[in-house]
Amino acid sequence: DAKTTQPNSMESNEEEPVHLPCNHSTISGTDYIHWYRQLPSQGPEYVIHGLTSNVNNRMASLAIAEDRKSSTLILHRATLRDAAVYYCILDISGYAGTASKLTFGTGTRLQVTL
């Protein structure tokens, strides 16, 4: 299975941008890169996903390296509510009509301070 590597923890000041890195050197051409986050005592929450091109949505941006061996989740202005564990996951089986079996690692714990 394709695996991802993330730092265990990161810190950020409120109102500043945060760049969360993820390495996935064994990614295959059809693997999508997904990001989820988990706030304390809650289930994971979808953040963003992409295949090759950079992606933006209301929550974050996803920057994907040209060789696709790494990606970066960008929170443009961190708030205290963004303190969570962020998971970078490769989806190897998510074609329409099929189940997508996500493999969660231990993620990056983001701490946001005033």
Add this chain to the structure above:
Amino acid sequence: NAGVTQTPKFQVLKTGQSMTLQCAQDMNHNSMYWYRQDPGMGLRLIYYSASEGTTDKGEVPNGYNVSRLNKREFSLRLESAAPSQTSVYFCASSGGQFDNQPQHFGDGTRLSIL
């Protein structure tokens, strides 16, 4: 919108007791999943159902059974609970006409087995 609803939210069992965790989704998703999360760990897939009428084993299926009752409901059963099954259990669903749709998670069931 309710999304994914899990019941109960908390449960304490004695070793050897049986229990069924319930999950229902109102998003008309084809695929549903059961995960467990142990302290300090990422989520691990127990079972999944790609569509109504099908179920498949995930990474850690031993000690569990599942039933895809209909398109909305996917239950997880512990026939003879063991202390090693103390964990937080999350149900998720995904689906749609496009590839790689994100998974939507419930708030979890916190299960303690004494």
